[in-house]
Amino acid sequence: MMFLKYAGYRLLTMLLTLGVVSILVFAIINLPPGDYLSNQIAELRATGQAEGVAKAEFLRTEYALDRPLWMQYLIWIGAAPGPQGFSGMLQGDFGWSFEFDQPVSEIVGDALWLTVLVNLAAVLFVYVVALPLGVLAAAKSETWVDYSAAFIGYLGLATPNFLLALMLFYYGNKYMGLPIGGLMAPEFEGEPMSPAKVQSILIHLIVPTFVIGTSGAAAMMQRLRANMLDELSKPYVETAKAKGMAPARLMAKYPLRMAFNPFVADIGNLLPAMVSGSVLVSVVLGLQTIGPALLAALKSQDQFLAGFVLMFVALLTLIGTMISDLLLVLLDPRIRYGAREG
């Protein structure tokens, strides 16, 4: 009951935050002078292409870019009627990409869930790799196990992602026949889902997951190791030892459980870091995520596309933070009961 109440409360604050973020995103996109269309109109005028100007002028009124900014904002989020009545984010209409001359939803449609897929895979990779390595490094601290885990970790942190990507593509292709670039074989693009397509996507996912996840996993491993070492020196570990517990069970039940908190709290930070970190990787690896689209949109002031992508990243961040907050409440009674000390 307490938990549901808290979850409701968190959901409410999340929606409020999302509202504030939307204002910020809109303001920042509109900070540079002019917009995509007025830039284009000026360019067309200069080259004397009158029919293009007419189309651009039409789009300007169609998407309400001639109205005051605050009005544009309200129309964009769907809180005020635009030229087509209420038709904004709230109604599921994400606007028009001028750069690609397509509705935003069509451009990002496939890329959206591929982005989620790539990043979830990377997050999973981070946790699956960091958890055992970090615990092992702490349990066997200052032995060769610890040192080699640290070495691999620092290597992962220090290697630039694009370099890692190129190396993995080369060697992966040479020795294991892994595909180079993309998230699926070209023949499946735009095709409906089929077992063959799923398989193709999974094989293509291997290298990107590794590339995007490595540095995160290395950092997380080091953090978990440090947390574990802190916990291992606490008196309650000694109590458990004096009870006669075997080392492995003891480790899993007490210190690991404590060291888990920061681990879980990181979910919120990890998601956005991966999404924004994977923008460049996506461009280098030719992944069909929304990363490349975001880069293009920001460069050409394609405001609806950029706005949508930024809002999407913000939503991911907020969901991540909410998941980690709720998990922490489930994991840690001290948070659950609002105690001040422990």
Add this chain to the structure above:
Amino acid sequence: MTPLLDVADLSIGFGTAQPVVQRVSFSVRPGETLALVGESGSGKTLTCRSVLRILPGSAQLRSGSIRFGREGAVQDLLSLPERKMRSIRGNHISMIFQEPMRSLSPLHRIGNQVTEVLKLHRSKSGSDARKQVLETFEQVGFADPERVFRAYPFELSGGMRQRAMIAMAMVAKPDLLIADEPTTALDVTTQAQVLGLIKDLQRATGMAVILVTHDLGVVANMAEKVVVMNKGRVMESGPAAAVLSAPQHGYTRRLIAAAPMIPQVAAPSAPQMHDDLILDMQGVSKTYQMRGGAWKAPVHVHACIDVNLSLPRGRTLAVVGESGSGKTTCARIALGAEKPDAGSRVLFRGKGSDAPLPVHAMDRAQRTQFQRSAQMVFQDPYSSLSPRMRIQEALTEPMEIHGLGTRADRREKAAEMLRWVGLSPDMLGRFPHAFSGGQRQRLSIARALTLDPQLLVCDEPTSALDVSVQDQILTLLEDIQARMGLSYLFISHDLAVVSRIADEVAVMRQGVIVEQAPPDTLFYSPQHPYTKALIAAQPEPDLSRPIDLALVARGAGAPATWPEMFRFVGTDAPALTEVSPGHQVRCHV
């Protein structure tokens, strides 16, 4: 009778250095209580941990044997394989630790942590184990075992947590219980009750106990046999009565002499009246507002309620109380570090000729002057000196802040202060880590003195120190007061310490002063049940004065459980009444 545990010739060391435990031998018979006594660094903790083989990883057992077991089934614990050792730990030998706050996992319910012992050693679980754990909870004195079973450690007070620890140690009915400073972190009335509990349980189960402690008073109340350790060696051992009443070794004698005792007063002298007050607190209250949850109203906590304290110039006023009594809040308010509620009045008079100034309504110049005149000595000498500052910097910094003297003057003053506190001026270039706990406390006293203050607020200045060092620091404080005419506001939880240094004692409980008198009067005829409980709970290194648990129980509870004459609920306390000249008691008349 053959011993249950026989430790012979035990040596433990780290690295290549000299061993820190050297050729220690002792034995414990079934049902017997052995006290391992020593100050910090004596090796007593390492010795008792080596019995369970839970030493830190870098410690090496250099020599010796530890034989444990009833007749016919004796095992050498040091050569036992680790797997077999695990079935001894928590099963035949169990242990309780010093800090009940940190010795329980904060994320697991008490019931879970205690039941685990049965799961490990009796392969019991479910309702069977639960039943046995609840029985043990009842044995250790929990009024509502079911609630404790479900509770998390942070929901229990320090004394309750230590009871839970004891329950955990007792649930498998061990033959030997090792208690490592089990009551050091507890308030004195709680300590008395926990010690009483251990004794009762021992009587009921017939287990043997090794009690590791620095407090000879605890030894006198608990032990049949004593082993006195110093710097890793056994100084003296024997029956408690013999060691305490006729100590043979010089070290034991010094230890007993240094142990603070509440004096037995024949007849109190008449109180003196003073009108030159350096500090005058009238009607001081402090209410904290705790933030509520998202939908909850904030909670008000009354840290102190209508406190009146006056400190005559050149005198020592002690405020005594257990944790949460509001004594530290009073000190902070007196120093202007905390703002009291409206209507409180705190006056400070720097010199006898000055007009008294309100501490909480001073202008800038007055405030600067006040901060020079009133200084503080903190409880923990290990964290009150910055580890990155040389002693010279630490001692000259206050003068620099107040812009006093030239560089050379300040250095000269710092050197002089070091001599005052019994340290040598050539230590000025060192860092704090080069000093022992007692020396560090001398340093913080020296630092407080550099500004030539008139008022020194001492917040538990000796409670982090060993008894012999505590004795030296108290002597130093007395010397300085005699030489400089300083006034002390002395905050402490220890009546024995206070009895030695104070001219006037105020006993606080839950934010109110319950009794106030000069120490002689207070110890001659304590009136309030809480004061009586405090005095009764004080462990004395004297076999003829055991802790009176009945007296402790009568006064140590909440104010609502006190005898009718003193009883009150919430903040609705009766007024302080003068029962004899200079002796005030909070009671209904």
